[in-house]
Amino acid sequence: MRHISFPSIEQFRNVVRQVRDRANYHQVPLPKLKFNGSVKLHGTNAGVVLDPQSGELWCQSREQIITLTADNAGFAKFVEANLVEVKRYLNIIAGVFGNHKIQQGDLIALYGEWCGQGIQKGVAISQVPKAFVVFAAKVMRDDESIWLTPEQLVVAADVFSREASEDVRIFSIQKFKTWEVEIDFAHPELSQNHLIELTNEVEQLCPVGKAFGIEGIGEGIVWRCVTIWNFPGVPDDIDAYVKTGDLIFKVKGEKHSDSKVKKLVTVDVEKVNSINEFVASVITDHRLEKMLEKLTLAGLVLEPQSIPEFLKLVGTDVLKEEVDTLEESNLNRKEVMAAVNKAARQWFLSKVNSTL
Numbered sequence: 001m002r003h004i005s006f007p008s009i010e011q012f013r014n015v016v017r018q019v020r021d022r023a024n025y026h027q028v029p030l031p032k033l034k035f036n037g038s039v040k041l042h043g044t045n046a047g048v049v050l051d052p053q054s055g056e057l058w059c060q061s062r063e064q065i066i067t068l069t070a071d072n073a074g075f076a077k078f079v080e081a082n083l084v085e086v087k088r089y090l091n092i093i094a095g096v097f098g099n100h101k102i103q104q105g106d107l108i109a110l111y112g113e114w115c116g117q118g119i120q121k122g123v124a125i126s127q128v129p130k131a132f133v134v135f136a137a138k139v140m141r142d143d144e145s146i147w148l149t150p151e152q153l154v155v156a157a158d159v160f161s162r163e164a165s166e167d168v169r170i171f172s173i174q175k176f177k178t179w180e181v182e183i184d185f186a187h188p189e190l191s192q193n194h195l196i197e198l199t200n201e202v203e204q205l206c207p208v209g210k211a212f213g214i215e216g217i218g219e220g221i222v223w224r225c226v227t228i229w230n231f232p233g234v235p236d237d238i239d240a241y242v243k244t245g246d247l248i249f250k251v252k253g254e255k256h257s258d259s260k261v262k263k264l265v266t267v268d269v270e271k272v273n274s275i276n277e278f279v280a281s282v283i284t285d286h287r288l289e290k291m292l293e294k295l296t297l298a299g300l301v302l303e304p305q306s307i308p309e310f311l312k313l314v315g316t317d318v319l320k321e322e323v324d325t326l327e328e329s330n331l332n333r334k335e336v337m338a339a340v341n342k343a344a345r346q347w348f349l350s351k352v353n354s355t356l
Contacts, residue, residue, distance in 0.1 A: 042123045
């Protein structure tokens with residue numbers, strides 16, 4: 001068994017930069033690319049990995065392999081109770097990918113959001129009975145990820161819905177409301193308002209929650225490129241295409257953003273004029289609540305002695321997600337992170353005091 005992690009989802013500005021870099025490298029004009037949008041669910045990342053040769057199967061959280069005795073919100077227990085149906089889904093994924101294409105040593109990974117009652121709060125789906133909502137699948141070959149397309153995920157979901165037990169709580173995000181946008185990367189700023197409008201619609205009324213009869217807010221939308229970007233003059237083989245499957249970005253509503261919405265959908269990294277402005281943009285309740293959840297999962301409790309570990313989690317997350325903003329703003333990193341720590345420490349202590 002080995003942990004096959006699901007990659008971090010970038011922000012719009014990062015994808016704009018990646019497309020520009022690839023166009024420059026291949027000396028081609030900036031393209032128009034289509035993106036499939038699906039509802040971003042507020043739960044906990046979950047995965048199931050199958051070794052098709054041995055039949056061995058294991059469960060994962062975003063960061064580690066989980067078991068019945070070291071679980072994550074009960075997901076391993078759910079898989080154990082629904083093992084036949086989970087294996088059915090993975091076998092269907094293998095068939096859609098092409099059983100004849102699977103090679104010795106390949107692993108099949110199925111990713112989704114484990115969400116519903118008791119997992120998160122403040123969104124429509126937190127009122128729905130727990131469910132595993134699939135949003136991605138891939139074949140792992142050595143260090144190469146071969147992702148299924150949204151269309152293939154729909155096919156797999158259709159087959160599963162025909163063959164599976166009616167009461168099994170496994171769904172595909174592609175079977176709920178989805179969107180398609182075409183982004184002109186010569187003028188990506190023209191797409192910003194539309195992306196924000198769609199995000200606000202989801203935040204006001206979650207389409208997944210509504211499908212289950214619950215009206216309430218949603219988190220946002222995940223956008224994944226579905227266009228193959230070809231280059232004239234390059235030999236007609238697999239190397240003739242830039243892999244666009246990794247061009248994925250998220251836009252979350254203001255109530256669930258780690259930064260402000262307008263920043264999440266910016267085309268270029270905005271220069272931040274002051275340390276206070278930077279701190280205000282990245283130290284949001286949502287980010288700090290997520291780090292508090294990680295702290296709890298690590299076995300630590302809400303008490304002053306946990307502050308150093310909490311600040312470490314916050315600092316790591318800020319640098320991972322916002323390093324480009326920090327670099328472009330020409331601010332002193334040491335001074336900025338000191339201010340970040342100060343703000344995060346004050347927030348943590350306010351949480352401690354509220355429990356006394």
